[in-house]
Amino acid sequence: MNADLFRPRKDYSQVKLRSTALIALMFLAGCRHTGELTAENGGGIYAVRSDCPVAGIPAGTGDITLFNPADSRDSRAIDVTATMTQLRSTCQQVGNDVVSTVTFTIVGLRRDTGSARQVVLPYFDVALRGGTNVEAKQVGAVALNFSAGSQHAMTRGQATIRVNRGATTLPARVRAILTRPRKAGQADAAIDPMSDPQVREAVANATFEHLVGFQLTQDQLKYNATR
Numbered sequence: 001m002n003a004d005l006f007r008p009r010k011d012y013s014q015v016k017l018r019s020t021a022l023i024a025l026m027f028l029a030g031c032r033h034t035g036e037l038t039a040e041n042g043g044g045i046y047a048v049r050s051d052c053p054v055a056g057i058p059a060g061t062g063d064i065t066l067f068n069p070a071d072s073r074d075s076r077a078i079d080v081t082a083t084m085t086q087l088r089s090t091c092q093q094v095g096n097d098v099v100s101t102v103t104f105t106i107v108g109l110r111r112d113t114g115s116a117r118q119v120v121l122p123y124f125d126v127a128l129r130g131g132t133n134v135e136a137k138q139v140g141a142v143a144l145n146f147s148a149g150s151q152h153a154m155t156r157g158q159a160t161i162r163v164n165r166g167a168t169t170l171p172a173r174v175r176a177i178l179t180r181p182r183k184a185g186q187a188d189a190a191i192d193p194m195s196d197p198q199v200r201e202a203v204a205n206a207t208f209e210h211l212v213g214f215q216l217t218q219d220q221l222k223y224n225a226t227r
Contacts, residue, residue, distance in 0.1 A: 051168040052091035053100045053127070053161065053208040057084055060224045061213025064121060068111075073223065080119050082108040082144060084214060097162045100210040108144040108153040116148045122215035125159035129167075130204035136161065139215050159212050167206065174202040 061084075068079035086105040091098060108119065120143050127136040144153040170178070177193050194200050216224070 051098050051165060053098070053163060053210040055087060055089035055100065055102045055210045057087055057213050058211050060221060061216060063224055064214040064216060064220060065223060066119070078111060080108060080110045082106055082121055082214070084123070084212070087212070089210065093165065094162075096165055098165050098168060099160060099162050101158065101160045102210055102212055103156060103158045104212060106142050106144060106155050106157065108146070110146055110151055110153070113149055113151045117146045119144045119146070123157065124213060124215045125161070126211040127161045127163065128209040128211055130207060131209070161210050163208050168208060170206050171202055174199055
């Protein structure tokens with residue numbers, strides 16, 4: 001990984017994540033207001049592209065189920081369940097970096113409401129580029145503290161990535177193609193600039209997502225997909 005791209009994260013092997021679909025057409029940030037009608041292109045609409053990563057929880061990773069015994073998948077053996085929710089993101093420019101911070105809430109439910117108990121759950125924090133490429137990954141942990149006699153517990157977590165602002169900037173040639181005024185009747189007026197593979201690739205390479213979710217085993221992922 002380019003050391004100037006993400007700091008101070010450590011690189012990990014790529015993992016395959018399902019991601020929310022990205023908006024196909026993203027224009028130059030700051031040149032227009034979102035949804036602004038423009039007279040010079042006959043009433044077209046500009047969409048404002050942000051340098052900030054899109055925050056999200058990949059499908060199938062927002063819930064975790066622990067069993068007792070661990071190898072059972074019987075509903076009567078469910079020990080603890082937890083859900084990641086209330087994801088919030090903030091983004092700011094710090095020097096040459098764009099810093100994305102997400103906060104989230106973990107809500108837990110246990111079967112045995114006897115004595116006080118702490119359950120530690122792992123989660124991942126990923127910087128995803130172009131919808132498919134994991135540029136950096138970190139694994140953390142949150143603790144759910146169940147009080148004696150209580151079935152419920154809640155905790156909050158936070159994760160941060162730093163992206164070099166230059167990596168989120170579209171090349172000048174691509175920006176010119178995307179923002180060029182088009183008028184009805186012109187030969188290329190009805191041609192989507194994103195149909196050009198080079199333009200599409202440049203937009204993808206400059207688009208980042210900040211993803212968090214539970215760090216699940218293969219069995220846990222399978223359970224989430226089939227339950």
